[in-house]
Structure formats: C-alpha cells, structure tokens
Amino acid sequence: MWRLQARRWLQTRRTPPAPELAALWAGPLPKPGTAVEDLKFLVCDAEMSALEVAEGELLSLGWVVIEAGEIVLASAQHHLIRNERSVGQSAVIHQLRDCELSAAGDTETALRALITAAREAVWVFHHASLDVAFLDRACQQVFGAPLLVPVVDTLLLEHRLLERRQQTIGPGDLRLQACRDRYHLPPHDAHNALVDAMATAELLLGHVGRRGRGLVLRDLL
C-alpha cells in the first residue's frame, strides 16, 4: 500500500493526472490490517478485442460493488465502448457485433463512471494483469496517468490456495467457473463483462467465506 502511495506521489510530481483521477487518488488508501468485511470492493471485468494491449482495444466494462460483505446489486453497471477498428474475430467470443457497438459510448464516459464508483474501494479482477494493462492504457489516454489502485486478483488467490494445499494445478483449474465450482457457486453465462464481474464478486465472497473469520486486506494482496 505504501508503494502504491509512493507511485501516485511520483506520478503527480511528474505529470499530474486529470482532476477525475486526482480525486480518486485523494481519498485515503485502506490500511492492510482492515477487516475484509469493513472494506468496499469494486469488482470489475473488461472485454477486449485481443489479449495483447498492443493489438487490442477495450470493448466493454462491467462492475459491481461489494459493501459489508454483500454485493449491492443496484451498483451494477455495464458500458459498451465504441471503437474505430472493427471487432472482427473476437465477436464470436464476446457476442458483441459492430452494429451493437455503434450504439455504444466512448471510453471516457465509461472510465469516468468507473472511477466515480471506485471511490475508496479495493479493485478486484479475475486475472488482474490483463484487465489492468488495458485500463492503464485507457486511463493514460483519457486522464494522462495510469490507474494506480489497490488490486486483488481472485485468480492469484485461488492459485495460492491450491498451491498451499499442495494440489497439482491442471490446465483450466483457475478458470473463473472452475474456481466457482470449488465453492459450489452456480454456473454462470460467461462473456458479458458485467456477468463476469458479478461471477468474480461471488467468487471473492466464496473465497473469503471459506477462509473464515478474521481475514484482513493483507491476506488478499
């Protein structure tokens, strides 16, 4: 948490971010010893047109907020993002067609909404590095600085858990639904950013619930 604070400070000294992002950074960072049930989480999922930042673009963003250990259903948001380039092959995966995307908003609107919802929250992704890379680039373009937020990665948490139990981790064992199955969470229809974000939020609650009481933020980082 301290390193994050330092990176924000350095970034601000070099090139101050746009006011929206600066406002997000201005809030206090949660202390590592904060009990998990006292934390606010923003669970986010992004869909993109390729798995490399260099080749792909953000297509949609979806998120939900967890407060006091409960997912607030009304906090759910889903944003389609308009793109210059065509969706092409990945449409098969994302079931988003160009005609739907043409009805979408721009990156800036989506990011503003996301950052507003994320005040004082710990961010959660399943396989964070990919999503964060795309969000960092989008933030750089829109606000002039990378995101720089505290992040919990449910894929990493599950990986560590399986390792600690000395289980062999087979291919696909860390996929979202495979992780959910271990907590007897119901099957979900994948490949909509919001539905995946909700599924990730449920997984986080499952993971936290199974590890038992007394868990603090440090245990999740």
Next chain:
Amino acid sequence: MDDSEEMAPGNGATEMLAVAEFLRGSLPFNELDDADLNRMVACLRASYQPRGARFESAEAPAGLRVLRSGAVDIRDADNKLLDRLGEGESFSIAGLNTEQKNVVATVIEDALIYRLPESDYQALRRSHRAVDRYFTGQRSRRLRRAARYQAEPNAMAAELATVMAKDLLTIAPEATVQAAAAAMAARRVSSTFVVDQGKLRGILTDRDLRVRVLAAGVSPSVAVSEVMTPQPRSIDAGQSIFAATLMMTQSGIHHLPVTRDGELAGVVTTSDLIVARQDDPVYLVQRISRQQDVDGIRQLVAGISNLMVQWFSSGMSAQQISQILTAISDAIAVRLIQLAEAELGPAPKPWAWIGFGSQARAEQLLGADQDNGIVIDDNVEPGELDWYSKLATRVSDGLAMCGYKYCPGEIMATTESWRQPLATWQSTVRRWARAPTNDAVMRVSIFFDLRCLYGEADLVARLQKVMLEQASSNTIFLAALAANVLDTRPPLGIFRRFVVDRNGDHRDSLDIKKRGILPVTEIARLHALAHSLPAVNTEERLAGLAKQGFMTMADSRNLADALHFIQGVRIRHQCDQVMAGAPVDNYVNPRTLPRLAREQLRDAFTIIDEAQSAIRQTYRAGMG
C-alpha cells in the same frame, strides 16, 4: 422502493444479471410483474455463506433471504428441525421468531443468498397482498413439513381417529363360532365385532377362540354370543392416542373398539399405537422388524442422525444413546437375516450370527463399520456351506445399503475365515493364542468382544468359553495384547497440553475415538480376558473387575467416568456435525470445547494414562 432508480449508483444494468428470471421461477415472486420484480432486484444484496454459517435472531442485518444456491436448515431452540430450504426458497429470521422463539438457520450446503433488506421486504409485503399472504401462511406450511422430516414429540396427543382401522369385520350374535373364525381368517384380522341393530354387543378375538372354544372343548357350532367378551370397554374417537394406550395397558387388552356418538366407528390395536410413535427408539426398533425389504429399512434409518440430536438434546446420556443405536443396528441385522432366510429357505444346520467389536459391546454410534461373523454347527456338510455364504452376502450388502460400511479389515461373515464351523473357530483361537504376533493380536483383538445377535446362542457361548480359557492361561498372549493396549497413548504432551494433528484434513483436532474410547475399551478387555470375565460391555467389564477384586473400586469408577465423559464429547461433536449438515467423524478440536470440558477431557486422558502405566507393570514386566 419507488425511488430506487435515483438511489442506485448503477446504470440500470442490473437486469443483465438474470436475477429477475431466477426469482420469477420461485414462490411467491412469480406473482410480481416485471416492473415490480426489477425494482425488487435493485434492492437485493448477494452474499456467500459457507457450510456451517448460522443466522440467529440477534444477528444483523435483517431482511428476507432467498437462496440462489445451496441449502439451509431451520431449527428451533430445542434443535428440532423445522424446515430444510433449497434453491429458490426464502426465510426471514425475524418472521420465524414471531412464531417460535430462538429459531436458528444453519447453512448445510455452501449457499449464495440474496437478501432483501428489512424495510424493502416490509414495503414489498405492504404493496402486494399475495406476497404478504404467502409469508403470513408460512407457519402452517412449516409445521406440515416438520411432520415430514421428524415425528412430532407429542404424536401421542393426536386423535385416535388418525390411527384407527375403519374397515371393520362385524358379525351377528347368532352366527356360529365356526363362521366367525372363517370370516376372520378370510379377512386376515385378529378380531371381529358382534353387532346387533347397529349396537356393539361384544368382541371376539383370536385369544377368545383359543381360550374359550378350543381349550374349553366347546363346539364350533355354538353361537358367537356364547363365547364373545360381552360389553367390551370402548373409547371415543376424539380421545388421544395416549389415552388409548393407557387404557389398553391398564386393562391388558390388545383390541380397543372406538366409538363416535355411541356408534361403533373403528378399532385400534397395540400395533396401530406403536406405529404412531415414530420418534420413540423402542418403537423404531419394532418398526424395523416389520419391514418387508431392505429399502424399507433404509428409509427408516435415514433419519437416525436427526433423532440422535433430538435424544441428546433432550438429555439422554451417552451410554443410553449408544445402547439405542446398537439396539437399532441389532434389529436391522436380525431383520436382514430373516429376509435372507425367507429367500434362501431354512438353514441346513444350526448356526449363529455374531456381532463383534462395538456392536457386541453395545457401544455403537453413528457411522459404525460392520464387524460380524458366522459360527456353524460342526455337523454341517461341505455341500451345505454355500447357504451360509449366500446369506452372509445378502445381509452384508443390506447393512451397507443401510449405512453400515463394509469393514476395511474384512472382519465380516462374507470373508470365509470369519464364517466357520465351531471346531474350526476353536482351533483358530488356539492358534492365535499359541503364536501371538503383535500384528495378529491387533487384528483379532476386536474378535474378543463378541455377542450372538441371531441363532443358536449356545454356539457363541462355547466359542467364547474356549477363547477365555486360552487367553487367561497364556501370559505370552496377554503380554502381546498389553503391547497393543500401550500402543496408543492418550493425546497429552508435556504440561498436559493436547497433542493434535498438525496438518492434513484434521488440523488442530484429535481422533477422540482412537485416542480416548478405544484405549479404555482395550484396557477393560485385557483385564477381562486375563481374569476370564465373560462380560463384553466395557462398563460391565469394569464393574465386574472391581466386584471380583481384580481392580480397585476407585480405578474402575475412574475409568468408567473417563469413558462416559469422552463418549459424551464425541456424541456432542457428532450432533454439531449433523446440525451443520456435515458428515460425522470423530475429530474434535479441543479448542472448540468450553474451558471446563477441556479440563475434564485432560483429566479423562490422565486417568487413561495411569491405567496404561499399571498395565505396563502387570503384563509387560521385564519385557521392555
């Protein structure tokens, strides 16, 4: 709920989560239209509750909880199961508590739960009459379900009309005894009512035919009115089952006519009353003996774990519970044997079914393995042995279906060496006693606790006699047995700290059966064998040893107390697991015990340790 759009920080995307589709398939939310349903969804909060999580009245936050997945048990203050909820079903602890105090909901399968906060829940009920009615009517629905899961403890208060037989055989007073008997035989009933102009004049039972006709040498052609019991006692249909039971036991009658407004309406028999008392262990045993197939028995015993919780929470002692559970598994074995015999025909030669280990000692709890064998009369021909093998397979498979696991050590009547003529058994015992390797002693020690469950008890008694003769006179054998006893030390380390498993599935726990119950059992067994005591129950062995002066009264009582206490901890642990919907085991985490119980557990283990030291000096002196 009307201004939810303003309050929600979302952008109306909640609909994508398909929660409304889910709710539409569940009562009573199917009554809501799309707009109301979406407004409700926008108020929901989702949480995950792992197995064992509890909701109690005092616990915030309040509201209506809908199960998206998983299962929840609702129990009252006495731990009685009121309801078991699954996907799509909902509960409100506050709502339940207005009907019954201190209701607790326990998650028995990992659950994803949607909570409608209390204020939104009340607003929903105010604005939708159908929804309100549904939740108001939950009480009666719950009671109905409770009866399905568990017999009401006050079943004895139910009206007689619910159990009496209404299809009666009646006969005129002037009919002959011969005609009455023929009618009774045709209808397969044991009594008939003598009715004249709608009025009950008398009753004629099997017993009357035997005592007043056959034994008295009366001709079967006399009129029924000559031999019937005139003006029999009767009871009103509005009376309780309890009242009828009382009347029948007090006057020693087995058939009681039931009247309504003075007219004959039906009859209750002793067996009808037995069936009515489902939760009474004695009657459970009787019902097992009436089942016609394995599946019937399986269904009856499926609810045993819940009954155990009920018995234990109503104050039954650990010994009483293990006696009952043993009586139940005895009854199951006996019934399975009878069913197998009905299928295979009568046994070619006399034989007996033996229960070993905890069953023999009447110290079984839930989840017991089957340990059994067969002893056959020595006159059996080789060609006849197949009958016993077939019987063993049928009974053993039946026991497995009823939840008694196959014995991992194959100590079962299906294994040939545990299904032998008496002479073969006796020579096996002599062989064991002659060359007692430690391993062999450990394997067969269970064999020295044996009891005849079915068949010729004399065969088992003769086998036990040889066993006691061999054991008591053989110091080498006793030393080997003693080594086995000393093999498991009580789980106390230095400074009397508990020694628990450091890793694995049972981290921080200790196997209370292996480390606590079995050592006491083995100590008692060793002394009993050394002194030729025929008792097998551990308490009886300890009492017998003290009475005959082989053990001080204080040592005997201390060991018995240790056993009772540890067995109580074990049953309590298993009851907790049953209530949490978990499979039962014997792994207790000492830290979860109250402080006093923890200290008492330490004392119990210390007593065992001292008793083991005494054994080292008596039986292993000079053997290291």
